[in-house]
Amino acid sequence: MARQVSESTIRRLSLYLHSLEELEGEGVETVSSGDLAQRGGTTAAQVRKDLSHFGSFGKRGLGYEVAELRKELREILGVGRKWQVGLVGAGRIGSALFEYGGFRRWGFEIVTVLDTDPGKVGQCWGGVEIRHADELEEAIREADVEMLILAVPASAAQEVLDRAVDVGVRGILNFAPTQLRVPPGVSLQDVNMVMELEALSFALTHDGEGG
Amino acid sequence: MARQVSESTIRRLSLYLHSLEELEGEGVETVSSGDLAQRGGTTAAQVRKDLSHFGSFGKRGLGYEVAELRKELREILGVGRKWQVGLVGAGRIGSALFEYGGFRRWGFEIVTVLDTDPGKVGQCWGGVEIRHADELEEAIREADVEMLILAVPASAAQEVLDRAVDVGVRGILNFAPTQLRVPPGVSLQDVNMVMELEALSFALTHDGEGG
DNA sequence: TTGTGTGAATCCCTTCACAGCG
């Protein structure tokens, strides 16, 4: 079962999974690759090719069983379980992320929150006590954290990352607007809102030009 | 000057621009494609190829002048000006985005905020009054909004988008976890934090497998 | 000599087209 698939394939698999959850909620029992494609903004062939990297989940002439394909996709994406997530940075973005219910609903539980602000350390957010970032290593070990959300200033991000990786964290979701370095075996996802707006700016600026 | 460049090229151009701003802050006057590549996590050839779509900005044997290339990139990305941005949704994510200073610093100014919550409408955020989402069209027209940040529930996103597009908005940054449809000529960027975590989940799950 | 700009080669992803199964 191939694991060497592209970033874009993985992104699309997520989309398919989310579509399937919706479909299940609507009581739909079967989908074709064409249906899924439409919901995900892609093509039927693409859907089939994406899935083919991991197995054969459909029935020829019929399509895919929603419940079954959903289960398979959850397995493939590794979300058929809970993930313990740590959050570093209890500022604006950090608190917005913490209070966003979507993570928990999809199996990502924020089990520890860290910050350096003495005014925040000791506070409790829905049962999770904010600890001082100095205790990063203990917090990660005690809560079995496997992924870390970095919502700290750019200047602090690399140091926090390095320390977290040293105690076993292998997945980083970075909101700091800076290019971080990760050792091999560690995955990094960047979310940079300014860059998204710049992409819009580019599109709007060059819109209507050059045929 | 080619405008038909890939999403990834644009993303990298943003990265180069941000690196150049840093370099300028450090007082560096000249960079080579190799230097830029290292900062952006890419290759020297890639940097040169990316830039070549828009012109020749370097000097053979010397590299690029930081100040000049920065100016060119700002022009290319269309960020050599201010952009008027509207924000719909004054909840957790909306307020975090509003209070994030990075946007303004890069020329994206949030000039209007809209929400449906009567408890929020009428409040003032740093000089911007929160208006009721019913007044979307007027607000967009009055403030000359060209881009819209959607920080509303998934169920409301498409309707808000359609209304905004009807009054001329051509760029949408969407935080709602749903697949939106935009007419031709309108650009859409999605930010889906759950999907980012799922990408990490995939990587961690299949890490170390299959050589 | 150094490092850009760029055709050529390569690689990878998407799309096509159809055999095959229900």
Place this chain on the structure above:
DNA sequence: CGCTGTGAAGGGATTCACACAA
């Protein structure tokens, strides 16, 4: 028939390699 699964074809993007300019 209808729709999947998949080799083959096609198209884009990255990498290579080198002519050229400072």
